Amino acid sequence: MKMRNLLLVTAAIAAFAGTAHAENVLKWGAKRDIGSLDPYSFGDSFTINVLNHVYEGLVRYNKDLKIEPALAESWEVLEDQITWRFKLREGVTFHNGNPFTAADVVASLTRVSDETSPLKGNLPAYVSSKVVDDFTVDITLNGTYPLLLNDLTNIHMFDEEWMAEHDALKPTDVGAGTEGYATYNANGTGPFVVESRQPDAKTVFVVNPDWWDEPQHNLDRIELTPVNSAPTRVAALLSGEISFTEDAPVQDLPRLASAPNVEVLEGVDLRTVMIGFPFRDTLTTGEINPFAQKSAREALYKAIDLDLIQQRVMRGKSRIAGAVIAPAIPGYTDALDTLPGFDPDASRALLAEAGVPEGLEFEFNCLSDGLVNEEQFCQAIASMWSRIGLSPQLSVAPRAVQSPKRTNGQTDIYTLGWATLPLLDSYSPLLQIFHSKEGNAGVFNWGGWSYPELDMLIQAAGSELDLEARLALQTEALQIVKDEMVMIPLHQQPMAWAITDDVAEMPLFPDAKPRLWFARMASDS
Numbered sequence: 001m002k003m004r005n006l007l008l009v010t011a012a013i014a015a016f017a018g019t020a021h022a023e024n025v026l027k028w029g030a031k032r033d034i035g036s037l038d039p040y041s042f043g044d045s046f047t048i049n050v051l052n053h054v055y056e057g058l059v060r061y062n063k064d065l066k067i068e069p070a071l072a073e074s075w076e077v078l079e080d081q082i083t084w085r086f087k088l089r090e091g092v093t094f095h096n097g098n099p100f101t102a103a104d105v106v107a108s109l110t111r112v113s114d115e116t117s118p119l120k121g122n123l124p125a126y127v128s129s130k131v132v133d134d135f136t137v138d139i140t141l142n143g144t145y146p147l148l149l150n151d152l153t154n155i156h157m158f159d160e161e162w163m164a165e166h167d168a169l170k171p172t173d174v175g176a177g178t179e180g181y182a183t184y185n186a187n188g189t190g191p192f193v194v195e196s197r198q199p200d201a202k203t204v205f206v207v208n209p210d211w212w213d214e215p216q217h218n219l220d221r222i223e224l225t226p227v228n229s230a231p232t233r234v235a236a237l238l239s240g241e242i243s244f245t246e247d248a249p250v251q252d253l254p255r256l257a258s259a260p261n262v263e264v265l266e267g268v269d270l271r272t273v274m275i276g277f278p279f280r281d282t283l284t285t286g287e288i289n290p291f292a293q294k295s296a297r298e299a300l301y302k303a304i305d306l307d308l309i310q311q312r313v314m315r316g317k318s319r320i321a322g323a324v325i326a327p328a329i330p331g332y333t334d335a336l337d338t339l340p341g342f343d344p345d346a347s348r349a350l351l352a353e354a355g356v357p358e359g360l361e362f363e364f365n366c367l368s369d370g371l372v373n374e375e376q377f378c379q380a381i382a383s384m385w386s387r388i389g390l391s392p393q394l395s396v397a398p399r400a401v402q403s404p405k406r407t408n409g410q411t412d413i414y415t416l417g418w419a420t421l422p423l424l425d426s427y428s429p430l431l432q433i434f435h436s437k438e439g440n441a442g443v444f445n446w447g448g449w450s451y452p453e454l455d456m457l458i459q460a461a462g463s464e465l466d467l468e469a470r471l472a473l474q475t476e477a478l479q480i481v482k483d484e485m486v487m488i489p490l491h492q493q494p495m496a497w498a499i500t501d502d503v504a505e506m507p508l509f510p511d512a513k514p515r516l517w518f519a520r521m522a523s524d525s
Contacts, residue, residue: 024220024521026503028514029233029242032369032399033200033226035174038182039156040112040119042174042403043432043443045421048154049513050224053205054095055156055188058086058105059149063507063518065424067149071100071157071189081144088135092212094159095186095193102137106130107160107169109139113440116178117171121432121443122422123151125462143463146470147423154422162187174400175407191215191517192222200226218520228369237262237498244506246514248498250315250373261501265508268319269495270326271419273371275300275381275488279449283362283412290356291413297485299350300413302343303388304381310491313377317494324418324429324481326492328510331426331474336482347388356390364392365411367399372493374415406446414446417493419511426474430458434481447486454480 030050035042039051058072072086092100106129112119113126125145130138141148163169166181186194191213192205205222207215225242227233230249236242238259248256248264257264277291290296306320319326323336364385366378375396382392395402395411405411420428435441435458436450454477461473481487497514499506505520 024218024523026219026222026244026516026519026521027242028222028224028516029227029236029245030224031226031233031245031247032228034203034224035399036172036179036183037186037194037197038172038180040117041172041183042118043121044174044399045419045513048156048421050203051156051186051188052190052513053192053222053516054186054190054194055158056190057155057157058088058152060153061422061424061511063515065509065511067153071105075149078138082141084139084141084148085132086137086139088137089212090135092189093210094162094189095208096159096162098159098161098187100157100159100189101134102131103134104157104160105137107163108155108158111158111163111169111171112155114171116173118173118175118443119155119171121440122154124431124440125151126440144465145462146465146467147425147427147462150423150425157189158182159187175403177404191217192219195221213517215517216520217517219516222516237500240500240502243500243502244497244514244519246497246512247372248496250317250494250496253315253317253496256498263499263501265497265499265506266317267495267508267510268317268326269372269419269493269512270328270424270510271371271417271493271512272321272324272326273377273415273417273490273493274324275490276414276416276447277487278409278412279447280409284410285361287360287362289412290351290354290360291362293354294485295350296354296356297488298340299347299354299356299388300385301340301485301488302350303347303384304488304490305342305384306339306490307342309377309380313373313380314491314494317496318372318491321489321491322482323478324433324487324489325420325426325478329420329424329426331430331471331478333475336475336478344384344388351388351390358389359391361391361393362412364394365402365405365414366394366396367402367415368396369398371415371417377490378415409446409448416444416446416487418444421511421513424511426471426478427458427461430454430474430477430481431462434458434477434486449486451480451484451486 034047034050039048060070062068073089075086109129125141127140127142168181172178172180172183191211193208195204195206197203203224234252256262279292283289322339382394385392418429433444437445457473457477461470464470495512504522507518
C-alpha cells in the first residue's frame with residue numbers, strides 16, 4: 001500500500017517556497033496559457049512542454065536532444081522483438097509522496113492509449129503493458145518498431161493511486177470539452193510542483209526539493225503568466241515585469257536587442273507551418289467542395305507569394321519551406337523542398353479547370369494565439385486568394401475556440417504547425433497527419449484524406465528496423481504528400497526568445513521547448 005503523506009509534503013513545499021529568494025523567481029511571460037494541467041488532454045506541444053516540468057517520462061531528451069534514461073534506468077528488447085523490458089529507477093516519489101512503481105507505468109500507458117485519448121497517436125505501436133515486478137515493466141508492441149523510445153519522451157507518468165482516488169483513470173480532452181480532476185490538479189515526479197493555477201491568469205510552480213535528479217538550475221519558483229498581446233509582452237520585458245518569454249515578437253526584435261536589460265536568443269524553429277484542406281464533399285456553407293481536387297489546391301498554392309510573407313510578415317526571420325518537414329528532420333531531402341512559384345495567372349486558370357465558381361466563399365480558420373504572426377500571415381494569404389477571384393472568410397480566434405471546429409470538421413481551410421515532436425523524425429507527421437484516420441493513425445488528419453499507397457509506405461516504415469531503409473520509405477511517402485499537395489507548406493517559423501539580465505543561463509533548443517531545469521538566475525544569494 002502506498003503511503004499518503006500529501007499534507008506533510010505540501011507543508012514542506014510551502015515552507016521551502018516561503019524561504020525562496022526573490023531573485024530566483026523566473027517570471028515567464030508566455031504568448032498563451034496552457035490548455036490544461038493534464039498533459040494527455042490535447043496534442044499541443046506548448047502544454048506538454050510546460051507540464052514536462054511537473055511530469056516526466058521513462059526517457060527524455062538531454063541538452064543535445066539525444067535520448068537518455070529518466071524514470072527508467074535501462075531497457076532491452078526481448079527475443080520476440082516486439083516486447084521491450086524497462087527497469088525503473090528506484091527511490092522516485094510523486095509530489096504527494098507516493099512511490100513510483102511499475103503499476104504507475106501501466107496505468108499511465110493505459111490512460112494515454114485509451115480510445116478516447118487525444119494523444120493516443122503518440123503511441124502508435126503500443127498494444128499493452130504489464131508489471132513484471134515493482135520496478136520492471138514490459139511493453140508489448142504490434143510489431144517491430146524502431147521509434148518507441150522517441151515516443152516515450154513525450155508520455156508522462158501518472159500516479160495510479162492518485163488517479164484512482166480522484167476518478168482520473170480516463171483521459172480528458174480539451175478539443176472535446178472533456179474535463180476531470182487532472183484538468184485542474186497535478187501530481188508528477190518532476191523538478192517542479194504546481195503550487196497554484198488560475199487559468200488564463202497565472203500558474204505557479206515551486207521547486208521539488210525531493211526530485212530524484214541532480215538539479216542544474218537554481219530556480220525556486222516559476223510564475224507562468226499568459227501575455228497574449230505582443231506589445232504588452234515587450235513592455236513587460238523592458239520594465240522587468242517578466243524575465244523570460246518564449247515568443248519575442250519578430251517585429252520588435254531590434255528594439256529588444258538594443259535594450260540594456262534584455263538579451264534576444266534567435267534561431268529557426270523545426271516547426272513547419274502548413275495549410276490544410278477538407279477532402280469531404282461539401283464546404284461548411286453547403287457548397288460543393290472543390291478543394292478535394294488537386295488542381296484547386298494547386299491554384300491556392302500558386303496564389304501565395306511566399307517571398308512577400310517571408311520578408312514583410314516574418315521580417316526575414318523565417319525559412320520558406322517546400323517540404324512539410326525541416327531540413328534537420330530525418331527523411332528530408334533537397335528534392336522535397338522545391339517550390340511551385342508564385343503565379344496568380346496560373347492560379348486563375350487552375351480554378352477555371354476545376355470548375356470553381358467566381359467568388360466562392362469558404363472559412364479560413366486561423367489562431368490568434370498559435371503560430372508566430374499567424375493572424376498577420378493569414379490576413380495576407382486571404383488577401384492573395386481574394387485577388388484570384390475567391391472570397392475567403394477569415395476566422396481568427398483563440399485555440400480554445402478553433403480546435404473543436406478543426407477536430408470536428410466544422411471548418412474549411414486551416415493552419416497547422418508541426419515540429420515532429422516528440423519523435424524528431426518524419427515518421428511523426430506521416431503517421432499522425434498524412435495517414436488515413438484509423439486507430440492510432442491520422443489523429444490530426446482533419447481533412448479526411450486517404451491514399452492507400454501512402455498508408456502502405458508509412459506502415460512499412462513503422463516496422464523497418466534498418467535506419468537507411470526506413471528513411472527511404474519515409475522520403476518516398478513525403479514525395480507523395482508533396483506531389484498530391486495534401487497540405488501546403490509555408491515556412492519554418494522563426495524562434496525568438498528573450499531574457500532580462502536577471503537570467504544568467506537560458507539554453508535555446510531547436511525544438512522550441514524551454515527546459516527550465518537547465519535555466520539559472522543571475523544571483524545565487
